[in-house]
Amino acid sequence: MGRDDYEGFDLLKATPAGRRRAFSQVSNLPVVIIESDRDNGDKDAKQRQFGFDEVKPFYNGRGTGTLGVARRSNDVEEHLFQASLVISQNAEVDGSEALLQRIVHCHADKKHHKTGTRDVARWFERQTAADVGGFLSVALSRERDILEAYAAAFDSIETRYTDSGVLKNERIIKNHAQVAACGHALKVLFPTMSDYLREGLTEYLFLRAKAREQRLAADHPLVEQFWDTYDYLSIQLTKTTSRLDPLNHESKPGFIAVNFNQYTEACRNCGQAMPDVGNLKKLLHTSSVRRFVASNRCVYSQHEKKNVKCWVFHEAKLPTLED
Incomplete structure (x- = not known):
C-alpha cells in the first residue's frame, strides 16, 4: 500500500487525540488496530481492554471524533472515517450484537506453511514499498473495472448466500458478500487468478458468515x-x-x-x-x-x-x- 514498516497501531498505547488522528489520517486505505484486547482473566484486565463499540459508527462512515473550533461560536469540527478498519489480534473481538454483525472475522494459521514459505517471508521482509508497493497505483488506474467486477460479483454472491436457506441475518449476509465480491474483483488486477480460488474464497466466507450467526444465536x-x-x-x-x-x-x-x-x-x-x-x-x-x-x-x-x-x-x- 506504499506505507513502509506499517503494521498498525495499538489503541491501548494511544491517547484519545492520537486515536482520532490515526483514524482520520488516510482514506481508501486500511487502518490496522493491533492486539488491543488483552483480557487474560487477570484482575486488572479492564485496564487492558478497548471497547470496540466505540468504532461501531465507522461502519457508516461517521465521524472519528468531535472537536470544538477555537472561535466565539458553537462551531465544531468532525472528520469522517473514510478508511477501512482491520483488527489484527489473537483474541476474537467481543462486544454487542450490533458490533459483531459489522465484523467479518477471518482467521489465519500456519497449516498452509510448507517448504519454501520461510524463504518467501524473509524475501518480503527485505523489500521496501518503493520496490513492491505497486498495488495502490495499479488499483487506482483500474478503478472503474474493479468496481464493475465487484458490483456484478456482489449481486450474485448476496443472492447465493440468501438463497442458501442457512443464513438469515441481512447485515451478516451483506458484509460477507461484500468481502467475497472484493476477492472476485481482484481478478481484474491478477488475470491468472483461478475460478477455483475465487470459489474457495466465496465458500470460506459463507462458512464464516454461518459461524458468525451461530455466535450471535448463542449466549455470550x-x-x-x-x-x-x-x-x-x-x-x-x-x-x-x-x-x-x-x-x-x-x-x-x-x-x-x-x-x-x-x-x-x-x-x-x-x-x-x-x-x-x-x-x-x-x-x-x-x-x-x-x-x-x-x-x-x-x-x-x-x-x-x-x-x-x-x-x-x-x-x-x-x-x-x-x-
Missing part, C-alpha cells in the same frame, strides 16, 4: 460460563446441604432466582473461578438459554423463608411471574 461465553458454574454448584451444594436446587430461591416452578452474594460465596467455597461481576451483570440481560426476567427483584426465598434480592430467569419458556 461469560453467560455460558455462569450457567455451567451454576449447574455445577447446584449439584455440589445439594450433596452437602440436602436442599434441592439450593441456589434457586424461587419456589414457583419454571423460574430461577439467584442471589449474587450467595453465588459468589459458593464459587469461593467450591473452588470455582468467578468472572467479573460487573461485566457479567451487563451480559446476563442477553441470556437466551435461560431467559432473563428481572434484576434485583425481591423474591420470597424457599430456603431462607424471607425476602431475598435476586436476579430472575426463566428455566424454560413458561408464563411470566405476573401470570
Whole structure:
C-alpha cells in the first residue's frame, strides 16, 4: 500500500487525540488496530481492554471524533472515517450484537506453511514499498473495472448466500458478500487468478458468515460460563446441604432466582473461578438459554423463608411471574 514498516497501531498505547488522528489520517486505505484486547482473566484486565463499540459508527462512515473550533461560536469540527478498519489480534473481538454483525472475522494459521514459505517471508521482509508497493497505483488506474467486477460479483454472491436457506441475518449476509465480491474483483488486477480460488474464497466466507450467526444465536461465553458454574454448584451444594436446587430461591416452578452474594460465596467455597461481576451483570440481560426476567427483584426465598434480592430467569419458556 506504499506505507513502509506499517503494521498498525495499538489503541491501548494511544491517547484519545492520537486515536482520532490515526483514524482520520488516510482514506481508501486500511487502518490496522493491533492486539488491543488483552483480557487474560487477570484482575486488572479492564485496564487492558478497548471497547470496540466505540468504532461501531465507522461502519457508516461517521465521524472519528468531535472537536470544538477555537472561535466565539458553537462551531465544531468532525472528520469522517473514510478508511477501512482491520483488527489484527489473537483474541476474537467481543462486544454487542450490533458490533459483531459489522465484523467479518477471518482467521489465519500456519497449516498452509510448507517448504519454501520461510524463504518467501524473509524475501518480503527485505523489500521496501518503493520496490513492491505497486498495488495502490495499479488499483487506482483500474478503478472503474474493479468496481464493475465487484458490483456484478456482489449481486450474485448476496443472492447465493440468501438463497442458501442457512443464513438469515441481512447485515451478516451483506458484509460477507461484500468481502467475497472484493476477492472476485481482484481478478481484474491478477488475470491468472483461478475460478477455483475465487470459489474457495466465496465458500470460506459463507462458512464464516454461518459461524458468525451461530455466535450471535448463542449466549455470550461469560453467560455460558455462569450457567455451567451454576449447574455445577447446584449439584455440589445439594450433596452437602440436602436442599434441592439450593441456589434457586424461587419456589414457583419454571423460574430461577439467584442471589449474587450467595453465588459468589459458593464459587469461593467450591473452588470455582468467578468472572467479573460487573461485566457479567451487563451480559446476563442477553441470556437466551435461560431467559432473563428481572434484576434485583425481591423474591420470597424457599430456603431462607424471607425476602431475598435476586436476579430472575426463566428455566424454560413458561408464563411470566405476573401470570
